[in-house]
Amino acid sequence: MSRVEDKKIALLRGINVGGHRPVRMLDLKQIALDLGYFNIKTYLQSGNLLFQSDASNAQIEQDLSASLAAHYPFDIPVIVRDAAMWNQVVAENPFKGEDFDHKQLHVCFVQKSVPLQALLNPFKEKFAPDRLGCGNRALYIRYDGVSHRSKLNLQFLEKQLGSKCTARNWRSLLKIQSMLT
Template sequence: MNEPKKIAILRGINVGGKRKILMADLKMLCEKLELQEVKTYIQSGNLIFSSHEQNSDIENKLEKTISDEYGFEVPVIVRTSTELLSLVNKNPFYNSKADINKLHITFLKFRAAKEDIDHVLTCTHEPDRFIIDGKEVFLYCEGKYHQSKLTNNFFEKKLKVPATTRNWKTILKLLELSKY
């Protein structure tokens, strides 16, 4: 039986010349952790691989190994390809007429506390919009993401949860690469 495809999304590597990890080195590190069929996608820390291990176990192993190897902490969030497909299908901003350049998703390491969600839902930054659904935040940014107030740091601070954000083109490519 094939091992399930999974996607690991690393927070804050290779941004602005800081916290550098070469993708070839990251791939080798994953292979040492016995992850199978490891692929990387762009320099911002996206991994596709196969494994029967629990997502949280993989997250912990990768975080510890990166810290030991490179001397800095990198939050890692893992989702299965099935979970990623479900997210694509349930994004309330994604349809046949959507401009995917305006769509992003913030992955939360774990579910935020209800009171923190309630608080962040009172924040509006029109014309940008967001919907929190479990461990993800679906984003629609009218302008450029880097100009929006609905940044990764905004959600981490307000929800008190480690997070990382990807644009919709990256999400669709990761889904494509994770197919059997």
């Protein structure tokens, strides 16, 4: 029987976007298998890797990053969460109970542990009507329009937080959560 902390999600940033930085999911599965991970699944082509491992999240980030660097000529930031952390992110959604389009709510995962609320409070009003909420090592961004047109983007967040980030929309978060059971 597997423990919930053995179930992991690795989020790869910036792959397979508009034909740039291509990574085949079959190759990603093989890399994970070579690293000793098991029960490996992917979701979509955007770098969502689900698997089991008894290694720490930090160790997996390090090992997977190194293996990806050996296979690809471009940097691929990796952020790992275990199933318990994933469920916490879903539960902490500051916009739950509100009516919203799941494509307009994105969760931004932050690699380092940083004081999200303190660092981002000064910017909350600057990006209105987009809305920003903070959780535990995750930010919730509710876009008023199309996310790629917002100034509240990953580049801005990484600069303010001093950490690599990657985002997934709410629909993807819930689908990945269902795949963890």
